[in-house]
Amino acid sequence: MTQREYEPIVLEMPATYTHLELLEPCVRLLVKQISGLAEPDVVAYNLVLGVHEICTNITRHGYHNEPGGRLSVIMAYEAATRQIVIQIEDHGAPFDPSSVPPPNLEQGQAGGYGLFLVRQLFDDVSYCTEPGKNTWRLVKAL
Amino acid sequence: MEIAVSEHLIRVMVVAPKGRLDVNSVAELQKQLDALFGDGVPRIVIDLSAVPFLDSAGMAVLVGTLKSANQQQGNVVLVWPAEEAARRVLALTKFDRIFTIAETVSDAVDAF
Numbered sequence: 001m002t003q004r005e006y007e008p009i010v011l012e013m014p015a016t017y018t019h020l021e022l023l024e025p026c027v028r029l030l031v032k033q034i035s036g037l038a039e040p041d042v043v044a045y046n047l048v049l050g051v052h053e054i055c056t057n058i059t060r061h062g063y064h065n066e067p068g069g070r071l072s073v074i075m076a077y078e079a080a081t082r083q084i085v086i087q088i089e090d091h092g093a094p095f096d097p098s099s100v101p102p103p104n105l106e107q108g109q110a111g112g113y114g115l116f117l118v119r120q121l122f123d124d125v126s127y128c129t130e131p132g133k134n135t136w137r138l139v140k141a142l
Numbered sequence: 143m144e145i146a147v148s149e150h151l152i153r154v155m156v157v158a159p160k161g162r163l164d165v166n167s168v169a170e171l172q173k174q175l176d177a178l179f180g181d182g183v184p185r186i187v188i189d190l191s192a193v194p195f196l197d198s199a200g201m202a203v204l205v206g207t208l209k210s211a212n213q214q215q216g217n218v219v220l221v222w223p224a225e226e227a228a229r230r231v232l233a234l235t236k237f238d239r240i241f242t243i244a245e246t247v248s249d250a251v252d253a254f
Contacts, residue, residue, distance in 0.1 A: 017165045024195075045195070045227030052197055056165050108240035109204035113198035120234055 006033060008076035015059045015069035015090060015120060023055065023073065024048045028082070030075050037142060047084065050121040051075075053114040054088050055135050062092025062134065081141075083123075088136040094129040153182065154251050156188040158189035163200035171200075175207050184216035190223040201235065208241060218252040219243070 009026050009052040024044075031037065031044040055071060061086045063069030071090040078085055121124050124139040159171050178184055188204060190196065197202050207217040220243045222229050232238060244250035 020164070020166070042230065045225070046231075048195070049197060049209040049231065052164070056197070056199070061173070103235070105236040107238065108205045108208065108237070110209065111202045113201050113235055117198060117231065117235070 005127075006030075006079060008074055008079040011073040011075075013071065014067075014074075015055070015063050015071045015092070016067075017056065017059060020028055020052055020059075023049045023051050026073070026075060026085070027051065030077060034077055034084075034142065043140075043142065048119040050118045050138055051086055051088065054138070057095070058090045058092060058115055058134075059087070060094060062090050064093070066076050084142065086136075086138045086140075088138070090134050091132055092134065092136050095127070097127050153188060153253055154185045154254050156187040156189060156247055156251070158192065158247075160192040162195040163196040163203075164195060168203045172203050172206075175203070176241040179210060179214070184211040184218075184222070185215055185254050186216070186218045187221065187244075187247060188218060189221040189247050189250070190228070191221050192245075193223050193228065194225050196223065196228050196231065197239045198214065201232075201237070204237070205240070208216045212228060217242075217254065219253045221247055221250050240242070 007059060009030055011026050013022055027048045028044045030041050031047065043054060046120050051073060058071050059065060059069065069090065074087040076085050077123045079106055097115060100115045101110050103116050118138065123140045126137045128135050157174060159217065161167065163171060174191065178186055186207065211218050220241045222243050222245055237243065242253050244253055
């Protein structure tokens with residue numbers, strides 16, 4: 001019996017806060033296609049939030065909220081490993097994830113939760129940069 | 143015997159955003175919250191029950207408001223979102239340790 005093919009969803013869009021709303025329907029559609037998920041709504045929410053945080057950071061720090069920036073979000077479900085893999089590419093200023101300290105959860109702070117959330121909500125988070133392109137790769141095991 | 147009776151009313155403001163609380167909408171909420179300061183001790187309930195999605199920008203506004211209120215001897219109490227996933231994210235970031243979070247607006251008001 002052949003394994004069902006899951007087509008990746010590719011979203012290429014302007015890097016603006018307004019366009020972030022496009023992420024949720026795409027993520028939910030991807031999750032909807034996966035059978036046997038416990039709590040699919042929670043899975044979808046967490047995926048949306050993680051990708052949203054990365055895209056927000058790209059817009060703010062990679063493109064400094066200036067017009068003209070674009071980003072690509074490629075979402076795929078790998079049935080063989082039962083993982084969701086999301087790749088986010090931009091062409092803005094590179095970023096150093098190691099420069100972001102974890103937030104002080106005990107006292108709370110007004111900011112700095114974004115990358116922490118991404119690292120908590122995904123099982124593997126990696127970032128690489130090369131001249132003209134930066135790529136985040138987020139993996140969630142189901 | 144002399145008995146003095148006086149009534150003290152504590153004013154609590156309830157702010158109830160409806161819809162996504164994220165980088166697109168936080169400025170509007172911040173503006174509304176800022177307007178509550180400067181007129182007595184700030185005691186604010188932020189009712190998140192109708193917030194289906196909350197990002198780090200939204201969380202930043204909540205914490206910022208709490209710290210501002212504390213500086214004026216006030217406080218901010220939250221009402222849990224109805225969305226289960228959003229509740230879990232607040233627990234993940236230990237918001238339930240730095241805020242009092244109630245199940246209902248009534249409980250939140252009573253917390254003051």
